[in-house]
Amino acid sequence: MEHTSPLERILRGIALTAVVVFFMFPILWIVLMSLQTNETILRSPPSMVFEPTLSNYQAIISGQLTGNTATLEIKFMGNLLNSIILSVGSVALALLLGVPAAYAFARHKFRGSEDIAFTLLSFRFAPPLLVLLPLTIIFQQIGLADTYIGLIWVYQLICLPLILWIVRGYFEDISPDVEHAYRIAGHSWFATFRHIALPLARPGIAAAGLLAFIFAWNNFIFALVLASADKQPVTVGALAFITASGIQYGQIAAAIVLSIAPTLALALYAQRYLVEGLSLGAVKG
Amino acid sequence: MTAATDPPGQRRKGVTISRKLLPYLLSMPALLVCIGILIPFFTAVWYSLQHYRLSQPWNRGMNWGENYLNFLTDADFWNTLQISLLYAGLTVVLELILGLGIALLLQKRTRMNNLISIMLLMPLMTAPALAALMFKLMTNSNFGILNYFAQVLGFENMRWASSPDTALLTVILVDIWVYTPFIMILLLAGLRSLPTQPFEAAALDGVPRIQQFWRITLPMLMPYVLTAALFRLLDSIQQFDIIYAMTQGGPGDNLMVFQVEAYLNFFQSTNVGRSAALLIILWAITFVLSNIFIKNWLRLRERTRPEG
Numbered sequence: 001m002e003h004t005s006p007l008e009r010i011l012r013g014i015a016l017t018a019v020v021v022f023f024m025f026p027i028l029w030i031v032l033m034s035l036q037t038n039e040t041i042l043r044s045p046p047s048m049v050f051e052p053t054l055s056n057y058q059a060i061i062s063g064q065l066t067g068n069t070a071t072l073e074i075k076f077m078g079n080l081l082n083s084i085i086l087s088v089g090s091v092a093l094a095l096l097l098g099v100p101a102a103y104a105f106a107r108h109k110f111r112g113s114e115d116i117a118f119t120l121l122s123f124r125f126a127p128p129l130l131v132l133l134p135l136t137i138i139f140q141q142i143g144l145a146d147t148y149i150g151l152i153w154v155y156q157l158i159c160l161p162l163i164l165w166i167v168r169g170y171f172e173d174i175s176p177d178v179e180h181a182y183r184i185a186g187h188s189w190f191a192t193f194r195h196i197a198l199p200l201a202r203p204g205i206a207a208a209g210l211l212a213f214i215f216a217w218n219n220f221i222f223a224l225v226l227a228s229a230d231k232q233p234v235t236v237g238a239l240a241f242i243t244a245s246g247i248q249y250g251q252i253a254a255a256i257v258l259s260i261a262p263t264l265a266l267a268l269y270a271q272r273y274l275v276e277g278l279s280l281g282a283v284k285g
Numbered sequence: 286m287t288a289a290t291d292p293p294g295q296r297r298k299g300v301t302i303s304r305k306l307l308p309y310l311l312s313m314p315a316l317l318v319c320i321g322i323l324i325p326f327f328t329a330v331w332y333s334l335q336h337y338r339l340s341q342p343w344n345r346g347m348n349w350g351e352n353y354l355n356f357l358t359d360a361d362f363w364n365t366l367q368i369s370l371l372y373a374g375l376t377v378v379l380e381l382i383l384g385l386g387i388a389l390l391l392q393k394r395t396r397m398n399n400l401i402s403i404m405l406l407m408p409l410m411t412a413p414a415l416a417a418l419m420f421k422l423m424t425n426s427n428f429g430i431l432n433y434f435a436q437v438l439g440f441e442n443m444r445w446a447s448s449p450d451t452a453l454l455t456v457i458l459v460d461i462w463v464y465t466p467f468i469m470i471l472l473l474a475g476l477r478s479l480p481t482q483p484f485e486a487a488a489l490d491g492v493p494r495i496q497q498f499w500r501i502t503l504p505m506l507m508p509y510v511l512t513a514a515l516f517r518l519l520d521s522i523q524q525f526d527i528i529y530a531m532t533q534g535g536p537g538d539n540l541m542v543f544q545v546e547a548y549l550n551f552f553q554s555t556n557v558g559r560s561a562a563l564l565i566i567l568w569a570i571t572f573v574l575s576n577i578f579i580k581n582w583l584r585l586r587e588r589t590r591p592e593g
Contacts, residue, residue: 012390019387020401023408026462029430030419042428101315108308125575126326127523129544130564133551134325134332156318164315189307218412220526225548235414239530242418249428256418260411267410271403274410278470 027260034253041249056254065251072247076255078230079237083259085148086223086233087216090155091209097156098163099205103197105164106171131157132225139226146228154222159212166211166277170204171197207277210270214263234259332561339555352562361538361546365563369542372453373522376460377514383461384468385510389498391469392476402473405466413463417530420459421446446532449539456540459527464520468513475509476502508585515578519571543567 004012033041035052059065065072135154136145144150174197182192198205220235227236238255241247267274336348356362387405391398408416423431424445435443446455479502487497503510525544528534534545541549543563550560 015386016390016401019390020404023405023462023466026416026419026423027407027411029423033422044428044433046428046430046433097315097318101312104308104311125519125571125578127544127564127567127571129525129547129551130329130561130568131322131325133547133557133560133564134328138325138328153318153321157322160315160318214410218410218415220412220414220530221544224529235412235526238415238418242421249422249425252418253422256415256422259415263410263412264407267406268403271406274406275402275470275474278467 027264030253030256034250034257036250038248038250056248056250057258059251060254060258065247072244074241074244074247075230076234076237076241076258079232079234080258082223082227082231082237083217083233083235083262086151086155087213089148089152090159090216091213093152094156094159094163094212095205095209098160098208099167099198100193102164102167103171103193106168107176128157128221129225132222136225146226146231148231151223151226151231154226155216155219157222158215158219162212162215163205163208166208167201167204170201174200203273203276206270207273210266210273211277214266217263329561329564332557333565335558337557337561339557348558352558353566355559356562356566361541362563364538365541365543365546368453368540369522369567372457372460372524372528372540372542373518375453376457376464376521376524377517379457379461380465380468380517381510381514383465384513385472385506387465387469388472388476391473394477402470405469408462409464409466409470411463413459413526414530416463417456417459417527420455420462421531424455447536449536452532452536452539456528456531459531460521460524463527464517468517471513471516472506472509475506479505508581511581512578512585515574515581519574519578522570522574523567 032048034056035054036050037053037055040047040050060074060076063074063077065074132154139145139150144153178200179192179196182196183189187195217233218235219233223231223233223236224239227233229240232240234255238252238259241255242252333352334347334349335345336351337345391402411419420431423429424443426432426444429445431445432443444451446452483501483505484497487501492500522542523544524542525548528540528542529545529548532540534541534549544567547560547563547567550556550563
């Protein structure tokens with residue numbers, strides 16, 4: 001259909017190669033670095049030839065970092081566990097609260113529903129610190145300071161609007177006629193919701209849940225402000241890591257690889273859902 | 286659309302009442318959680334009108350607009366405003382240009398192009414704070430690979446984030462790495478949804494492809510470009526993760542954007558009043574931007590709905 005000259009094809013190829021190198025290289029480099037000892041990392045000029053070792057991962061997972069002078073204990077696995085607890089907990093709560101609300105917004109245009117939906121959406125755009133800084137003081141007064149429950153509640157700030165808006169779009173796309181028919185057949189409202197609406201909206205719920213999980217996992221500022229060391233997820237834990245003395249560079253790299261691997265794996269596994277969710281969340285609503 | 290699940294010919298009376306309440310009942314829990322989050326917002330407004338330092342609790346009291354008035358003569362505030370706007374402006378413009386370019390390269394649905402667009406999801410799925418740490422390692426003066434490349438290119442003593450000359454450039458580089466794919470995905474979806482007739486007609490008339498881009502592609506893509514730009518602008522003016530993880534606002538006060546400055550004000554100088562006032566100003570900026578954004582977005586949403 002289109003005529004492309006050989007020159008154009010070559011230029012296109014070069015441009016695409018540059019794009020792939022720019023976006024993939026940092027990840028590749030950090031993975032390579034995590035497989036090296038300090039000696040090979042510090043070689044100059046840097047070289048791709050080295051004997052890969054898993055000792056960095058071993059050290060991170062066991063929590064015993066043997067440095068030049070002393071053994072350092074590090075609780076990176078604790079950070080990883082915190083990330084899992086906070087992300088899974090937040091997404092579960094957001095689905096529990098968000099899916100019924102999304103259904104209500106999609107099916108019933110009740111008084112004030114648009115205003116409420118917008119208010120919820122606008123949370124997405126308010127500066128997070130505006131809420132977080134007063135919360136540090138309030139949480140201390142009501143005893144939620146440094147608890148998983150307090151953190152999971154605050155994480156709703158990112159998870160809930162996402163779920164509401166994506167899932168609402170899906171419910172709106174389902175024709176209400178099927179639900180009518182099912183109800184005329186004598187089924188209760190709840191049965192209709194469970195057996196008709198929920199299964200039909202499942203792709204949307206999956207996309208929204210996946211995105212919410214990734215955003216929760218990647219969040220940094222909530223836990224930086226509200227969590228102390230034993231509740232911190234990987235994003236905050238890794239920062240403390242990089243400034244600690246006595247840690248080897250390869251071990252830092254291994255910790256970063258372990259921290260980004262779950263979201264990258266999820267992204268690759270479910271990329272179709274993800275692209276759909278991203279463009280729905282941002283364009284379609 | 287109203288009460289779409291109502292079966293016609295409802296029999297029992299009690300059901301009508303509960304059906305009216307149903308939507309409220311369904312959305313109530315979500316709303317309660319959000320109201321819980323609204324309270325701290327009003328607390329922040331309250332704090333911003335006070336003289337309030339955590340280190341001097343005895344000295345706390347209302348000073349009304351003084352925190353805000355002080356900004357007028359406060360060089361640090363103007364520095365914060367300037368650097369935030371500069372950061373947001375530069376990242377959005379650069380990411381738009383790059384994102385549009387890449388989307389155009391990947392427009393045809395070939396297996397290779399789809400594979401590349403999946404690969405580009407990976408930076409976007411990396412936590413920005415961790416991406417900053419990756420680049421911190423890559424620019425390390427002892428072994429950083431980017432340092433080595435800079436040397437090869439003749440920049441002998443490139444100090445990246447620790448030099449006032451290049452700190453902004455370094456954090457912008459990280460921002461571009463993480464967020465360009467986001468703009469690319471939106472614009473690619475936009476490009477692939479454009480109708481083909483105008484292009485076929487233009488090709489028949491022998492319109493050169495550069496002209497096609499400026500006259501047809503870009504105008505038709507404009508709603509998507511605007512949505513993507515505003516969305517990123519809203520995020521970028523509030524950037525915290527990348528800058529805090531990279532330099533904590535340094536060197537000096539070179540990268541003291543709003544949220545970093547407010548964070549340090551609160552936790553280091555314990556000046557709660559000033560910190561809250563800074564955040565309220567940032568909120569006012571994002572409020573204006575987000576209203577423009579939401580209007581734009583809804584228009585686009587209406588347009589894409591029929592094919593949805």
